[in-house]
Amino acid sequence: xxxxxxxxxxxxxxxxxxxxxxxxxxxxxxxxxxxxxxxxxxxxxxxxxxxxxxxxxxxxxxxxxxxxxxxxxxxxxxxxxxxxxxxxxxxxxxxxxxxxxxxxxxxxxxxxxxx
Amino acid sequence: xxxxxxxxxxxxxxxxxxxxxxxxxxxxxxxxxxxxxxxxxxxxxxxxxxxxxxxxxxxxxxxxxxxxxxxxxxxxxxxxxxxxxxxxxxxxxxxxxxxxxxxxxxxxxxx
Numbered sequence: 001x002x003x004x005x006x007x008x009x010x011x012x013x014x015x016x017x018x019x020x021x022x023x024x025x026x027x028x029x030x031x032x033x034x035x036x037x038x039x040x041x042x043x044x045x046x047x048x049x050x051x052x053x054x055x056x057x058x059x060x061x062x063x064x065x066x067x068x069x070x071x072x073x074x075x076x077x078x079x080x081x082x083x084x085x086x087x088x089x090x091x092x093x094x095x096x097x098x099x100x101x102x103x104x105x106x107x108x109x110x111x112x113x114x115x
Numbered sequence: 116x117x118x119x120x121x122x123x124x125x126x127x128x129x130x131x132x133x134x135x136x137x138x139x140x141x142x143x144x145x146x147x148x149x150x151x152x153x154x155x156x157x158x159x160x161x162x163x164x165x166x167x168x169x170x171x172x173x174x175x176x177x178x179x180x181x182x183x184x185x186x187x188x189x190x191x192x193x194x195x196x197x198x199x200x201x202x203x204x205x206x207x208x209x210x211x212x213x214x215x216x217x218x219x220x221x222x223x224x225x226x
Contacts, residue, residue, distance in 0.1 A: 042216035044216075107158060108157065
């Protein structure tokens with residue numbers, strides 16, 4: 001069974017640039033959630049996609065946007081990068097938006113540094 | 116009040132000790148509860164689900180107290196390899212589909 005894979009693993013960008021992070025969900029999973037984890041903090045929910053539709057959004061500005069593709073892989077796009085966007089970005093997949101009992105499978109994350 | 120609150124620690128304990136973490140949550144409609152383990156600079160990994168009746172997995176015991184809205188994790192006979200951050204996760208409820216993570220509790224087990 002293929003797990004959740006994220007790319008790239010590390011990235012350095014300059015303030016004001018744009019970035020795209022990618023996530024391939026675990027085989028059979030149709031829901032992808034993105035989280036931002038700053039150093040010393042818990043993961044903060046950005047948004048979730050279920051069957052290519054945004055299914056919920058956390059307290060993040062519109063410059064954070066996403067997509068989910070027919071194969072359930074997903075992208076997170078961040079425009080106009082700010083220094084505070086430096087964090088570990090985690091993608092988690094699950095089976096169904098209401099699958100509340102199985103927990104999440106996370107990818108290993110993309111560590112973004114904005115300079 | 117934050118949705119999910121944890122004492123960040125660190126909890127610094129010797130090998131063999133028993134240590135317990137608590138996590139409080141604010142949404143009384145929450146339906147599912149988990150503990151995740153996160154090693155330094157790695158992704159969180161599911162440690163165990165927390166059931167109403169409580170559950171045990173080897174040295175780890177998780178319990179849920181709905182009346183007081185907290186969950187707990189007990190680790191017996193701590194090993195050096197237990198050193199990590201333990202994240203409390205409270206699942207959806209009341210119409211939300213999105214689980215919420217606590218900030219984590221850091222555990223350091225020393226020889």
